[in-house]
Amino acid sequence: MDITTHQYKHCDLISVKGRVDSYTAPKLGEAFENINAAGRYKIVLDLSGLEFMSSAGFRTLLMAQRTCKRYNRGEIVLACVPKRTMEAFELTGFTPLFIYFPDLTSAVGNF
Amino acid sequence: MAVCNCPMRTAIFDARFESLDAIREFVAQAARDAGFDDVNIYSIQLSADEACSNIIEHAYKGDPDHIIECSSTVDQGNFVLIFKDHGCCFDPEIVPEPNLSGKLEERSIGGLGLYLIHHLMDEVKYESQGEAGNVLTLKKRLAA
Numbered sequence: 001m002d003i004t005t006h007q008y009k010h011c012d013l014i015s016v017k018g019r020v021d022s023y024t025a026p027k028l029g030e031a032f033e034n035i036n037a038a039g040r041y042k043i044v045l046d047l048s049g050l051e052f053m054s055s056a057g058f059r060t061l062l063m064a065q066r067t068c069k070r071y072n073r074g075e076i077v078l079a080c081v082p083k084r085t086m087e088a089f090e091l092t093g094f095t096p097l098f099i100y101f102p103d104l105t106s107a108v109g110n111f
Numbered sequence: 112m113a114v115c116n117c118p119m120r121t122a123i124f125d126a127r128f129e130s131l132d133a134i135r136e137f138v139a140q141a142a143r144d145a146g147f148d149d150v151n152i153y154s155i156q157l158s159a160d161e162a163c164s165n166i167i168e169h170a171y172k173g174d175p176d177h178i179i180e181c182s183s184t185v186d187q188g189n190f191v192l193i194f195k196d197h198g199c200c201f202d203p204e205i206v207p208e209p210n211l212s213g214k215l216e217e218r219s220i221g222g223l224g225l226y227l228i229h230h231l232m233d234e235v236k237y238e239s240q241g242e243a244g245n246v247l248t249l250k251k252r253l254a255a
Contacts, residue, residue, distance in 0.1 A: 022167070023128035054161060058223055091230055
């Protein structure tokens with residue numbers, strides 16, 4: 001799994017390529033934590049390159065969203081979520097926890 | 112109904128999270144050969160990943176010096192996956208149903224893996240063999 005990040009004026013972008021599972025999810029968690037450590041809590045997660053995500057990834061997203069939304073200081077929005085992952089979100093009731101965008105431009109523009 | 116004279120395939124994996132890629136590839140190939148489409152192959156991979164992640168974390172408590180034995184076969188119209196470990200007894204009955212609809216702060220961190228397995232596969236059977244370990248059998252009906 002590869003993670004790239006980019007800082008915009010109003011938010012940060014994390015792009016994930018590959019597979020998020022129990023082995024790689026901690027690395028994604030660290031990416032969120034690094035951005036939060038800099039006092040930034042508005043994040044776009046780009047999943048256009050995501051091939052697979054297990055519940056380990058869901059947990060990482062859940063915990064990161066809790067941190068970002070605390071004190072109304074920000075949130076994580078999801079861009080380009082693959083169909084299989086959307087289906088798993090729906091199955092586990094995750095859908096209402098995030099806002100979804102079909103592309104990066106609208107996701108970043110949201111902030 | 113798809114008929115497949117599939118001998119049982121077995122592979123042994125180190126009980127480490129690093130093995131999940133290889134485990135998923137093993138089950139995906141078996142599922143592909145059994146004639147499943149991409150949606151079902153993904154569901155089977157996800158189930159296998161969740162099952163093995165649980166074995167690594169709970170049966171072996173993260174101790175990497177162990178193995179997971181994965182087998183696949185087709186039996187009476189069902190695709191069958193069998194996971195064997197030599198870890199400590201795990202009773203899935205004691206895992207509470209995750210909270211799937213509460214507010215963000217109320218959502219479960221645990222139990223999601225088991226929930227996914229039960230909803231993606233048609234049959235889930237767990238057997239404890241005491242000191243010898245555990246056997247988890249997952250079945251999915253082949254396409255008609």
